[in-house]
Amino acid sequence: MNAIEASNLRKTYKGDVTALDGLSLAVEAGTIFGLLGPNGAGKSTTVKILTTLSRPDSGEARVAGFDVVRDASRVRRSIGVIGQKPGLDPEATGRENLEMQAEIYGIVGAARRERVEQILDQIGLARAGDRLAKTYSGGMQRRLDVALGLVHRPKVLFLDEPTTGLDPEARAELWHEIERLAREEEMTILLTTHYLEEADRLAARLAIVDRGRVVAEGTPEQLKSELRGDTVQVELVESSNGNALAALQSLPGLSGLSVDGRLLRARAENGAAAVPAVLAALEQSGLQVASATIARPSLDDVYLRHAGRSFEQAETDNREEAL
């Protein structure tokens, strides 16, 4: 059974900015699903629509079995959302924040007291519970935000860029917590991220989003194995786009050639075997090599293949479009 289904979602903002251009996805109940893409790809708009915060121009979506437009209030009772921006009220204490959130979801009286204590304890804020949230450290605030999304034990949890801005330690902690939730509470989790390693680590399945559409979908392993062989990456001393491409184009066994400044990338069935030939060809063209590496395919390569541009390039493009 699918906990989340979206078909052909379209959304255009004022000024003709197309945020979603026919996005579809399905998430099986009880699994973690990753929406991977650079900033501006349409991930946040997708989450906004699925969480009833925004309405699609066309297309349909169901969450926990309810239509997000026609049955928005039932969807709201079934979901938890941990957004990009802090949702807490800084002028209230951690406990007051959680109490109000519990009340909104109909958890009242003794049940409320018990649940709030329990979750304060779980997120390590039991002792800081009566301090104003604005006095919390960044990591504590984030944990309170997570607790606000979980206090009512939602069936479906949305995590929009949950670890953006966290230090590595806090990020690892949160990853651990997300994995625990999916396992113990049998929650369905939709996670958006622009960290490739985050998607790789957490998501059972993931969809790569680019320009408002899903360009690839599968398990991280499936997506990576679509790319046969290794990635060969060569860094030149000086950038020389045309020459380098010309030098390598004729080599057998190389595919997916790309140049990005001083960086050359190519895929090869057997990376170790291809490197000598690559180095020789570059030397013949008078290009000095600074370093050469071989890597197993990463999600970055998957992204490059499906979106037709590197992840970093897409981020830069989207930033420029936004300006």
Next chain:
Amino acid sequence: MIPLRHTWQVALRHIRALLRQPAWVGISLTQPVIWLLLFGALFKRTADIPGFTGGSYIEFLTPGVVVMLALSSAWVGMGFIEDINRGTMDRLLVSPIWRGALNLGSVAQSVLSLVIQSLIVIGLALAVGARFQNGIAGVAALVAVAALLGAVFASLSNGVAVLTRQRETLIGIVTMVTLPLTFLSTALMQQSLLPGWIRWAAKFNPVNWAAEAGRSAAAANADWGLIASRTGFLALLLLASAAFATRAFNAYQRSA
């Protein structure tokens, strides 16, 4: 039942924030106290104008200042702009909270702070010699119409805040609206002494409805019919503005 619970939760949130900054109640009293004491002293001789029937000017002015207090509710929308800039608004809108509670809870808080401020101003006016001829009932009616007017302005402010989402816009609108509304009313001057065109404009001015009703309630020969009708106008306006604010939250959702 749920609407009431949710409204209480939102109100509780704002009331707590207010109680944590009690100095704010004092700061927001500065202006009305200046109006009452300085303006009242400056225009003391108003009472000598032929045709002025309001007793001492300070006694005449006090209901006007109480009504002007209500206009400060026009600033409450600022809180929602902060909520929008953080993720607090989004967190509330994806929850099953009753939509009307967002506005009504904030209105309840601003009415509470308004009532406290009104009582302080009235106490101060008593101390400097103003008298309220209808006792507790008159004072209660005065505070009630001020509270109604405050609720109207709080709702409008919330609606505008959520629609525009810009501090600057809200500041601009509030400044542009509140001062003219004050002067196009009987808050500071007796109706019969107003220029004709202001007297005409005042008929459509909710600030004037509150000023007329509030002053009548405080005066010797209270006109309870007039008080009831003005209260009725204000109540209708409150319904409309609360509906507007609640719709604004839905519009925010559509355009998000």
